[in-house]
Amino acid sequence: MSEPVIYLNNAATSWPKPERVIQKLVWAATELLATPGRGSAGVRSERVIFEAREAVADFVGAGDSSRIIFTCNATAALNLAISGFLAPGDHVVTTSMDHNSVARPLARMEDTRGVSVTRVEADSEGVVTSASVLDAVRPETALVILTHASNVTGTIQPVQEVSAGLRSRGEGRPRLLVDAAQTAGVFPIDVQAWGIDMLAVPGHKALYGPxxxxxxYLAPDLVLDPLFEGGTGGQSTLRRQPDLLPDRYESGTPNIPGIAALGEAVGYIREKGLEQIRRHETALFDLIVSGLEKIPGVTLFGPCDSRLQMAVVSFRLEGMDPAEVGSFLEETMGIQVRVGLHCSPMSHRTIGSFPEGTVRVSPGLFTTESDIAALIDGVRKIREVRGA
Ligand SMILES: Cc1ncc(COP(=O)(O)O)c(C=O)c1O
Incomplete structure (x- = not known):
């Protein structure tokens, strides 16, 4: 990106990355030459990856860091959880706010593995109640999946209440998988205290990794089928994939620089403090909402209440396709937002913005108040230009 840019698409991936994260990335790409577990040169890589795993485990309250399986994004983590856990005949409860990284693997499970799925409808603001999720649980329900916060409306779902309800069912209870793509790095999450069985997290969004x-994260008593099998650097005489963690799920040469930089990013986020990050994003969110709601012709989606949602704002401008709004903002003001369905068509059906979708604004750690002022100004200008 050489042109000056106002980046308001942090829900897709965060930008820019903190300087120390970039430095660690470059250092690891330059210095860490060898695959961990493959010869003496790999020992340094192994140590750096172990440190990153410890940092991540501590950040989400995992306890044992071998329960953290590194993946290339949240989608890969969700695919491993869903297809590694479900068996024919299982029933799944999920919600209408799922991203396609949950919806599509589940659709394949329905079509090919005899899995049945109940999708609990959120209300028109994207809110799901714990009672509606727990009411949908049946004796054969094996898994409940919650999107911790929607990437369309930002709505935070009641993970702790659902978890408590599932735990009260005792032995044989359904397991809880949480998609924390829009919360990890802003909202505190403690997998053990909250009773989360599997937590899928991207490193490149609010954790500010690459x-x-x-x-x-995989709870201690869970064993999944690996998504792929191969060399793990140890137990090489075994015919089948070893049970040892995290090797069981991490075959082949990992993204050494990326993981090293992710560990650094987690340290950065911890130093900033989640409370402070959330306060910053909430202040920007309030500015976006109060600015947009004053512009005639703007429709805002979601609760528009920072107590109920993350700093993700979806809106439409009367008489205009969201794509036109996005192009105007980018071409005339250098403002980057994300338009359309945000890989979550179900969420847009739920809030009534399908098929055109919305314009989505998602500030981040490096967004300033003047960035938001420029956005509000830009949306006002569109109305002037259109003569509305
Ligand atoms: C709610 C949600 N889940 C999952 C994903 C997938 O994340 P990734 O891009 O890391 O695969 C996203 C990405 O936007 C998301 O917003």
């Missing part, structure tokens, strides 16, 4: 990173 693209090509993510992870799955």
């Amino acid at each position: 693209s090509g990173t993510g992870f799955l």
